[in-house]
Amino acid sequence: MEEDISNNTGDVSNKTIVVLVILTVLISVLGTFVVLGEVSNIRLQSMHIRGGSVGSTGKVSLEIAASGPVAEPVNSAGYVTLEISPKTK
Amino acid sequence: MELSNKSLALLLVAAIVISLGGTLISLNRLSQQGLTGLAAGTVVLNVSENMSCTIGSNVSFGISTSQILAQTNISTNSANSNGFNDCTGNDACRGMMINNTGNVNVNVTFYSSANGTTLLGGPGATNASFQYSIVNGSFNGAALPGCNSGLKTAWGYANETITTICTNLTSLSTNNVMTIEYNVTIDANTPTGYKTATITITCARNY
16 A cells, blocks of 8 residues: 555655665675675785785894993902822922 | 655665675775784894803812822823822813803903912922913813904913903803813922912903
8 A cells, every 4th residue: 555655656665665775784794794704814814924925024123232331340260279288298 | 854765765775885885995905905904013122231251160189199209290181190180081170161151252361369489389389380371162172162362372370460361252152161271380399288379360341
């Protein structure tokens, strides 16, 4: 009855609206799955190329800092010993 | 306010177009980027300078067990006589090992608390009675030679004068050792007793 009325008034039918809603939901869901699939593919690729060349650069800098303006000399002591026993005389 | 079905249909078509467009844009961006979350970073390591050198072994010639009748020479690189330690096989007297345990190259100087005359005493003792020389590396110069320049290899009198024995003892873990050998000459008139010389090694940073 309503469809007929819509058709009569030049408006779009409710059936068409339902079809469009279902299409919208399907396309949205499918698009989401496609994007997720692509992301997981890229993640797998990155695991394979780990250690290989990747299109990015990093920087490692190394600094050996002096302990002071002038490092103080360090002393260490050792001993040289011998004993001459009395019976050697 | 009520929307007509025509308006709703237009909105739904717009939603479909936006959803498809968004998906296509996402796929396009992903294919251009390659990896998501890829970022360049900076790692900064700060290693502090540490200057340290140690004497790894003292020298003990032991005790004479037989009478010394004539001038006798004992050395850290010989078997020795009169009951003194055989320094060829005894780690107690195989030389005084100096190890650069820091992470910078160093100059090394040497001085002794006693010279030959004061160490031994007696009428026969002279400064020549107590001598030293340097071998690059550990005992017998076999391993870890660390002195790159200025190594004092000739025998010299051990005395209170500060003497440079190496101008560049490196800090590499495989090349950071040198060894001081000693030679003592005693004779029949050397007084009995325990003789000790304290050796001081000073390591200064090699700039």
